Amino acid sequence: MKIRVTLNREIKEIEISPDDYLSEVLRANGCKSVKRGCDKSTCGACTVLVDDKPVLSCTYLAARVDGKTITTLEGEQEEAVKLGQLIVAEGGDQCGYCTPSLALTTIAMKRELISPTEAEIVHYITGNLCRCSGYVAQLKGIKKYMGVE
Amino acid sequence: MIKIKNWVSPKTIDEAYQIANEKINNRVLGGGAFLRLAHDLTIDTAVDLSLLGLDQISETERYFEIGAMTTLRQLETSQPLNNAFENIFKKSLENIVGVQLRHIATIGGTVFARYGFSDLITALMVLETSLVFHERGEVSLVEYLEMPRAHKRDKKDILIQIRVMKQPIKCSFQMLRNSSSDFAILNAAVSKVDRHYKIAIGSRPGVACYALEAMTVINDTASINQDDLERLKLMRSAVSGNLVFGTNRFGSQSYRKAMSEVLVKRAFMEVNHEN
Numbered sequence: 001m002k003i004r005v006t007l008n009r010e011i012k013e014i015e016i017s018p019d020d021y022l023s024e025v026l027r028a029n030g031c032k033s034v035k036r037g038c039d040k041s042t043c044g045a046c047t048v049l050v051d052d053k054p055v056l057s058c059t060y061l062a063a064r065v066d067g068k069t070i071t072t073l074e075g076e077q078e079e080a081v082k083l084g085q086l087i088v089a090e091g092g093d094q095c096g097y098c099t100p101s102l103a104l105t106t107i108a109m110k111r112e113l114i115s116p117t118e119a120e121i122v123h124y125i126t127g128n129l130c131r132c133s134g135y136v137a138q139l140k141g142i143k144k145y146m147g148v149e
Numbered sequence: 150m151i152k153i154k155n156w157v158s159p160k161t162i163d164e165a166y167q168i169a170n171e172k173i174n175n176r177v178l179g180g181g182a183f184l185r186l187a188h189d190l191t192i193d194t195a196v197d198l199s200l201l202g203l204d205q206i207s208e209t210e211r212y213f214e215i216g217a218m219t220t221l222r223q224l225e226t227s228q229p230l231n232n233a234f235e236n237i238f239k240k241s242l243e244n245i246v247g248v249q250l251r252h253i254a255t256i257g258g259t260v261f262a263r264y265g266f267s268d269l270i271t272a273l274m275v276l277e278t279s280l281v282f283h284e285r286g287e288v289s290l291v292e293y294l295e296m297p298r299a300h301k302r303d304k305k306d307i308l309i310q311i312r313v314m315k316q317p318i319k320c321s322f323q324m325l326r327n328s329s330s331d332f333a334i335l336n337a338a339v340s341k342v343d344r345h346y347k348i349a350i351g352s353r354p355g356v357a358c359y360a361l362e363a364m365t366v367i368n369d370t371a372s373i374n375q376d377d378l379e380r381l382k383l384m385r386s387a388v389s390g391n392l393v394f395g396t397n398r399f400g401s402q403s404y405r406k407a408m409s410e411v412l413v414k415r416a417f418m419e420v421n422h423e424n
Contacts, residue, residue: 001156018156018195041185047249053222056249059185061178063156064199105249126330127247 003066007031008075016062022048023057026072033073033100037129044128047101048072054108056127073100079107083145090144092137094130102128106142113146121146151184155194162201162283162307169196169305177307179258180220182250203257203309206230215311217257221245221269224256233315234276237338240322241272246330261308263294263356266332270294271351272322274359275340277314283307294356318342321419323412324352327399334400335408339416344368348416350409353394362390363413381417385410 004013007029016025023046026034037045039058046058049071073080083103087093102125109116109124116124121142130138143149159165169177174193184190203216206227213230224230225242245251245268259269260280270290278290284306299305324336333352340347346367351357367384394405 017153019151019153019192039185041182041246041250044247044249050252053252054249055252056247059182059250059253061153061181061184061195063153063195064181064197066158105247123243124248127249 001063003062005065005067006069008071014062018061018063020062021058022050022055022060022062022065022070025062026057026070031072031074035097035101037098042129043098044105045098045101047104047128049104049108052108052111054105071104073104076104076107079103083107083141086144087138087141090137090140092134092139092141094132094134094137098128098130098132102130102138102142106145110146116146116148118143118148121148150189151187152191153195154192156197157194158197158200160200162309165196165198165201166283166305166307168194169307173301175305177305179217179261180253180255181258182254183258183262198257198307204255208315211315213313213315215256215313217261217308217310218255219257220252221254221256221259222248222251224269225251230313234313234318235320237272237276237320237322238269241268241324241336241338244268244324244326244329244333256311257308260290260293260311263298265355266352267356268322268324268333268336268351271336271338271349271357272320273311273313274349274351274357275320275338275347276318277316279312279314280308281310281312283309287312291359294358316342319420321416323416323419325400325408325412332399335405335412337409337412337416339413339420341420346417346420348388348413350388350392350413353392353405353409354397354399355393355395358392360388360390360392360409360413362387367417381414384417385414388413 023034035045037043041056041059047054048057051068080103105128169175172193176192177196203218205216207214221242224238231239259267279287280293281287320340322338324333326333336351338349348360348363349357363384366387388410389406394402396402
């Protein structure tokens with residue numbers, strides 16, 4: 001089957017199988033920021049934005065995105081650089097595997113939450129697990145990005 | 150491993166119902182999050198409901214009408230719904246995995262499947278909740294949960310709407326998790342309308358059900374005149390009376406049984422706490 005999507009601001013027609021997950025389709029179409037982590041809806045490494053909402057692409061069937069807008073970190077370079085620099089400055093870059101998904105979730109959070117508290121920030125990013133477990137440094141960078149002291 | 154041969158997104162419920170029932174292995178999809186839980190599943194035609202406009206929360210004078218395709222995140226962030234039911238939707242949903250999964254999983258998918266681990270079903274049990282099916286019409290949530298599971302060869306019905314009655318209510322949701330975003334080891338909800346209580350326990354690990362003995366004790370007219378502490382003592386010891394608890398990797402039967410009393414006590418105290 002064919003789906004028509006807006007992928008990182010570009011309209012694309014993509015041939016898929018009805019049982020393809022979005023993560024596989026996006027990686028096959030050059031979006032390597034989308035990581036395969038647990039493949040069990042748990043770790044958040046595959047996070048992408050569908051119509052500006054963060055979803056787990058390992059759990060979202062590609063057939064479902066027909067007609068929708070998909071954003072991966074490749075489509076959010078400017079914000080990714082800003083956030084990335086703040087995380088690196090805090091020493092939170094670590095192995096980097098979870099960073100693209102964490103960045104996308106954070107970008108979505110910034111657009112959704114107005115003046116969040118630290119607890120609200122932590123709660124929003126709970127679905128992004130970091131195998132290096134260096135959450136403290138990441139959180140410091142994210143708080144600066146969100147404008148939260 | 151799942152295999153889906155065909156995909157359709159019908160424009161009407163009638164069409165969806167017809168396609169769902171054309172073949173045994175045709176399957177209606179809610180949010181589709183369950184597919185990751187399936188080990189080996191072959192679907193002939195997946196019937197996607199996302200074009201049917203079932204993702205809305207609307208209000209009538211008497212009810213909140215929640216479309217079956219409404220995501221858990223929509224429920225969690227709905228101000229009208231949470232204001233009306235003392236944030237029970239938010240509290241029962243906010244710890245389910247992460248915001249990303251809650252943007253996928255739907256109320257219809259959760260309720261229809263009667264998941265034993267569901268936090269949402271436990272919360273809905275203590276509200277006046279009914280389900281509207283395409284074929285069967287309206288049935289109460291409790292009645293649905295007690296129905297035998299449909300056989301593969303039975304007609305497949307489609308859940309369209311979840312209806313929650315508006316009423317002055319006090320309610321509380323409590324749960325126990327090893328860590329945030331994990332499955333609940335146990336959950337409990339208590340509601341109070343006038344002086345009538347409902348108590349539901351879920352993730353036992355079976356699907357939520359009422360703690361009937363405790364409800365009898367607490368709603369008993371004789372005990373209504375006793376003070377709160379006395380009633381609490383009587384009710385606590387009856388909580389696990391009619392309930393069956395089980396053991397899985399999250400917790401043992403005896404742990405769940407002991408903790409059910411604790412969660413109900415906390416919920417009971419919360420609904421009786423005057424702000």
